Amino acid sequence: MHILVVDDDPLAGEITAAYLEALGHAPLIANDAMEAVSQLDSNPDIALIVSDMYMPLIDGLALLEMLREQDVTLPFILLTGDAPPSGAAHPDLVACLQKDANLDVALATAVNKALND
Structure with missing residues (x-):
């Protein structure tokens, strides 16, 4: 199952992805909100988004709001x-x-709560 990791810090994104891999998931990494939207468009099997809060231009909460406005309910x-x-x-x-x-x-x-609720 794909989980999208959004983080402007490449090392932090890789660490988060490694934690998810250890749980048996297949992480995809996006470096910013716009790349996240692109990943969502090209990977319809993404089941969860894990995003950094503080990123330049569009932060994590703004990304969440933007996705909800686009009817993305992940x-x-x-x-x-x-x-x-x-x-x-x-x-x-x-x-x-x-x-x-x-x-x-x-x-x-x-992640367990998100995927099993």
Whole structure:
């Protein structure tokens, strides 16, 4: 199952993708929101989006809003290097996770919830 990872930091995107691969998923990586839209158009089997919160031009929450306006209803997980902001309590978010030493465990839990709800 494909999971789209959106992160403007290539290393962070690769780390997130590696966590997802370890869970048995097939990650695809996009470096920004526009590349994410392109990946979604060309890969109809994407089941979940995991996006960085803070990216230039279009951040993770703006990407979520943009996709919802386009009737893309895939589950969406946000990642942030900081503590999750209060504005991250969006009703369409599965989770907003901090990129910390426990991200692999937290991400596994959130992915399981997103794909099995």
